[in-house]
Amino acid sequence: MSALGRHTLLAVLAVAGLGVALAFYALSPGHSSIDQRLERGYPLRIGYALEAPYAYMDSEGELRGESVDVLQHVLHRLGIDAVQHVRLDFGSLLEELEAGRIDLIAGGLFITPERERRVRFTRPTAAVGPALLLRDPPPVAGEPIRLAVIEGSVEAADPGQFVLGEHSILRLPDARTAMAALSLGEADALALSAPSLRWMAQNWSSGGALTLQLIDTPRRGYPSFALAHAEAGFTARLDAALAAYLGSPEHLRAVAAYGFLESDVLPAVEGRAQP
Numbered sequence: 001m002s003a004l005g006r007h008t009l010l011a012v013l014a015v016a017g018l019g020v021a022l023a024f025y026a027l028s029p030g031h032s033s034i035d036q037r038l039e040r041g042y043p044l045r046i047g048y049a050l051e052a053p054y055a056y057m058d059s060e061g062e063l064r065g066e067s068v069d070v071l072q073h074v075l076h077r078l079g080i081d082a083v084q085h086v087r088l089d090f091g092s093l094l095e096e097l098e099a100g101r102i103d104l105i106a107g108g109l110f111i112t113p114e115r116e117r118r119v120r121f122t123r124p125t126a127a128v129g130p131a132l133l134l135r136d137p138p139p140v141a142g143e144p145i146r147l148a149v150i151e152g153s154v155e156a157a158d159p160g161q162f163v164l165g166e167h168s169i170l171r172l173p174d175a176r177t178a179m180a181a182l183s184l185g186e187a188d189a190l191a192l193s194a195p196s197l198r199w200m201a202q203n204w205s206s207g208g209a210l211t212l213q214l215i216d217t218p219r220r221g222y223p224s225f226a227l228a229h230a231e232a233g234f235t236a237r238l239d240a241a242l243a244a245y246l247g248s249p250e251h252l253r254a255v256a257a258y259g260f261l262e263s264d265v266l267p268a269v270e271g272r273a274q275p
Contacts, residue, residue: 034103034227034234043082046071047102049090051150051175053199053258054108054223066195066258067106070125070251071225074241090152090174094118097228105226108196110154120229123239124222125246126260127268129215130155131194132162133201136209139188146170148178148187154221155191162191162215179204193221199259222268 034044048055048067055065063085075083086102093109096102097119111121139145144166149156151171159169170187172178179200181187190197194214201210227235245251247269252262 034231037103038080038082041082043084044075044080044104045084045086045102047086047088047093047096047105048107049088049093049174051090051108051196052203053195053260055106065107066125066255066260067108067223067225069254069258070242070245071104071106073251073254074238074245077241077244078237090150094226097226100228103227103231108193108223109226110193111222111224112154115226119226120231120235121224121226122235123242123246124224124268125242126195126223126255126264127220128193128195128223128260128264129217129220130162130191131197131215132213133182133190133192133197134211134213135182135185135188136211138211144168146186146188148172148181148190150175150178150192153192155193159191163189175200182210193223195259195261195264202259220267 038044048063050056053065054067055063058064072083075081086096088096088102090107093102093105093107094115097105105119109115111124115121142165145163146168147159147163148170149159149172151173155162156171160167170181172181175192175196178187178190178192182190183204192200194212197212201212204210225238227238247266252265255265
């Protein structure tokens with residue numbers, strides 16, 4: 001074979017090899033649509049971060065929570081039972097979804113304009129107001145208040161709105177650390193959504209009295225499931241299943257165990273409030 005022939009053959013093989021590599025990349029589990037992955041027998045990869053009562057480990061090591069239970073119910077309605085839960089830090093959830101390493105986020109992720117630019121949200125599962133969890137004894141009137149917030153939470157964006165007078169902000173990585181700060185007297189109050197604080201106050205066993213104080217504001221947070229922007233079809237099917245379940249007696253009984261009241265759910269279900 002001439003030198004020209006050999007070079008032509010090598011070029012053809014290189015192009016063919018590149019085509020095979022690109023095809024394999026496109027069909028690999030991390031870079032295909034949810035429907036393609038499910039059709040090939042891969043489980044739905046659900047990313048979550050530990051944030052009770054949306055997602056947490058119970059005393060037997062089982063993953064529980066409002067987001068976990070609601071998603072499990074609607075996926076079963078869609079005939080999807082093969083799932084893989086992927087535990088992540090809260091701050092890396094969006095990045096992992098955008099990179100294609102998970103298919104869906106389920107763990108109390110609230111809808112915000114900035115997040116909507118990055119991911120596609122389903123309809124919200126609740127419309128919850130903010131609250132404060134105060135340690136006992138409460139701060140002395142006139143003294144600076146040490147307010148704890150969880151980094152990345154909606155409340156952390158503008159924590160000063162929740163307190164009057166002089167205050168300092170203690171930014172902490174997660175709810176467990178924030179509750180420990182309250183218990184140890186390193187913080188006077190914790191700002192978070194009312195269902196989260198309601199559940200935490202009921203289940204905290206490290207001693208010390210805690211008082212839940214609701215904040216009178218029309219502002220609400222909207223926990224939702226998040227998917228890639230390309231997943232319009234799958235999101236629509238998930239929304240249809242959610243519409244048939246949210247607000248039903250079965251749903252309200254299920255989420256009551258996690259500190260959600262009807263008033264935390266029905267405004268979102270009935271469209272009386274929107275993100």
